[in-house]
Amino acid sequence: MASIAKRPNGKWRARYRDVAGREHARHFGRRVDAQRWIDEESASIVTGQYVDPKSRKVTVDEWCDVWIQGYGSRRASSVRQANVHLARIRQEFGPLPLVAVQPSMVRNWLARLGSEGLSASYLFALHSRLSQVMRDAVLDRKVSANPCSRRTSPGAGKQRAYVATEAQLWALYELAAAKYQPALLLGAFVGLRVGEACGLRPADVDLAARTITPAVQYPALPLKTAMSGETVPIPDSLVSVLKPLCVGRAHLLVDEEGEQVGPWQIEREMRRIRGKVATLPEGFRFHDLRHFYASLLIASGADVKVVQHRLRHGSAKTTLDTYGHLWPDSDESTRTAVERVMNGKIISLADSVRTEGASE
Known part of the structure; x- marks a missing residue:
């Protein structure tokens, strides 16, 4: 009324x-x-x-305070990352009312950060976070529309995963301290993330069935996703390495005092040894061992669903986006498939046409 x-x-x-x-x-x-x-x-x-008139006065700073409280139930690492993103968002838009943030302002902000040298992937993460914050503001009727969209997105970038060669992998293994060598095997031949490797317990390894089923990540936190708990088969060679590590200890990866090894210890060891391996990128990380594992599966003929489940990705899209370029060119297989059906038929058809022409 x-x-x-x-x-x-x-x-x-x-x-x-x-x-x-x-x-x-x-x-x-x-x-x-x-x-x-x-x-x-x-x-x-x-x-x-x-949008209620009072809500139109709510600033980005004020809404970020409210938003992060609701986000606080996530994993501690996720909350820390969100706060890092929010610090950038507050720096740019903090004093402004939510309703004053326009798409052109978002584009200009990201363009400026890009010119300062920030990576495309980080700009994409910032845009995604701002969009997430503004989307929730729309749901709470603080703003009528989200200023972030495909038009304002900088794109995720096209950086491809680096796949180490077998020679580089074994060089890393030989250079690593003995206590870290099993970790490299878990990354390269099981595809475990560094937190999952550090959190692996004897109960997670079924030596008889030759499988590993991650249950927690370091120190005893829930896994990244539900899919992360998928069972992964392992070969006999790896079983023989892991068998003695499953006796008399709480975790497979421990230090000299029997304490659980932390992710930072493994990454520190990776930084120590990677520079000693020829042609290995300066920024090579433990996580890059997962790329080696993926390349092995793809080279053996595994399809995208198998690779997805072995790497425990949440969706096949993630697998294709990351490793699509590793699958072999399908042109020849396409020709072979079509040729198998057509072979002989076209020739016989041509012969019949010539025969009919001659009879006339």
């Missing part, structure tokens, strides 16, 4: 009630301005884009 009435002082008072039944009023010098305001507010209510 809305109305416009002239006040004794000559002003026009416009009033309406929102979807919650609360009354809102404003005064205007001209009736036409009062009517325009009423029309705009009524239209936003009808279309579902209405």
Whole structure:
């Protein structure tokens, strides 16, 4: 319900009630301005884009405070990463009302950060985080629309995973301290992430069935996703290496004092040895051993679903986006498949046409 009435002082008072039944009023010098305001507010209510006047004053800083509280139930590492992203977002948009953030401002912000040398993947992560924050603001009716979209996205970048050669892998293995050598095998031949390798317990290894089923990541936190708990088969050679590590200890990877090895210890060892291996990239990490594992599976003829499950990706899309370039060219296999069906048929058909022509 809305109305416009002239006040004794000559002003026009416009009033309406929102979807919650609360009354809102404003005064205007001209009736036409009062009517325009009423029309705009009524239209936003009808279309579902209405934002309460008080909510329109909420700043990005204030909303980020509210948003991170709701996000706090996630893993500690996820919350830390979110706070790093929010710090960048607050720095740029903090004092502004949420409703003042426009798509052009988002594009300009990302372009400026890109010119400062930030990577495409990090810019994509910042854009995704801002979009996540603004999307929740839309759901809470703090803004009517999300300023982030495909048009403002910088793209995720096209960086390809580096796949070490067998010679490079075994060189790393020989250079690593004995206590870290099993970790390299778990990364390169089981595809475990560094946190999963550090969290691996004897109970997670079925020596008889020759399988590993990750259950926790370091120190005893839930896995990254439900898919991360998929069982992975392992060969006899790896079983023989892991068998003595499954006796008399709480975790497979321990230091000299029998304490659980942490991810930072393994990454520190990777930094120590990677520079001693010829042609290995300077930034080679433990996680890159997963790429070696993926390349082995693909080279053996494994299809995308098998590779997805062995790497325990949440979706086949993730597998294809990361390793699609490793699958062999399918042109020749396409020719072979079509030739198998066509072989002999086209020749016999041509012969029959020539025969019919000759008889005429």
